[in-house]
Amino acid sequence: MAPNATVEATGVLNEVDAETIDGGLSKDITTLKRAEKRKIKLVWRNVIAFGYLHLAAVYGLWLLLTSARLYTVAFAFILYVVSGLGITAGAHRLWAHRSYKAKLPLRIILAVFNTIAFQDCAMHWARDHRVHHKYSETDADPHNATRGFFFSHIGWLLCRKHPEVIAKGRQLDIADLQADPVLRFQKKYYMLLMPLACFILPTVTPVYFWGETWTNAWFVATLFRWTFILNATWLVNSAAHKWGDRPYDKTINPSENKTVASFAFGEGWHNYHHVFPWDYKTAELGNYRMNMTTAFIDFFSYIGWAYDLKTVSNEIIEKRVKRTGDGSHNTWGWGDKDQDKDEIAHAKIINRKEE
Secondary structure (H helix, E strand, C coil), rough: CCCCCCCCCCCCCCCCCCCCCCCCCCCCCCCCCCCCCCCCCCCCCHHHHHHHHHHHHHHHHHHHHHHHHHHHHHHHHHHHHHHHCCCHHHHHHHHHCCCCEEHHHHHHHHHHHHHHHHCCHHHHHHHHHHHHHHHCCCCCCCCCCCCHHHHCCCCHHEEECCCCHHHHHHHHCCCHHCHHHHHHHHHHHHHHHHHHHHHHHHHHHHHHHHCCCCCHHHHHHHHHHHHHHHHHHHHHHHHHCCCCCCCCCCCCCCCCCHHHHHHHCCEEHHHHHHHHHCCCCCCCCCCCCCCCHHHHHHHHHCCCCCCCCECHHHHHHHHHHHCCCCCCCCCCCCCCCCCHHHHHHHCEEEECCCC
């Protein structure tokens, strides 16, 4: 272990039991050491690749505004939406947090969407995200926000992982992920499926079906679209850990950020999410305002493909707001071995089905 590195769990439902009925901690965690000073070792392959990607995306934006066909722009937007849902409804809310369950057809759809997104296979994404929640903003957090905005946004992908990230990731139980045949299939064939779904088909389709130029297809439908959804996702790690209100827990950095929520399909209500990570809505919203992912899940719940949707009762939310909120009013996943039993008892499960 690196000298002075922090390995303590910093939130509810991590390595220690929740200590209050509203799913919180009774002790003050704000004094914990958050980031060890260390020399960062750059991965130059990633630096060059992401450098090219963002330059290409700027050129793609110019082409989008000046020469790309309307069909191409619409196609890029559709890919942005489906790939975003592959992250938010799939890798995040379904597989990382188990906040709802999905039948096989929906899991296949989400795996396809997730492959288009190209943010690593869903099994690895969910594993890393669970580590992020269990060790939020410590050296074991893959994108530790206490290292600054740039690091938590993209810098963590440009350098070697902190040893604690690797160590804690290996200790994490992901048996549920490994038991899913859809995730196993995606992981096994990812390096064949991902280039096809993220790069080849998005480039070939506009050229073949509506006569778009290869240049516009590559830089608009593929590279600009992919760069945009990457940055929308990264903003959850960076901006939503820095700017916004903290109505549910003022002692943590994750915040309620409307701008991030609008671009990331509802993932910007981050103070709520870090307090109640097993809520399938990731927010306390009474409608679908800036939370397209919840609408998507509710639709599939209506047709029976999504079920056991878990959300937080008003009573639990009120207790937490009064106890730890910042006055602006609001665990990593359902079924975690450390989850508070009162929290489970008071949760509402929509469209429950017996298995």
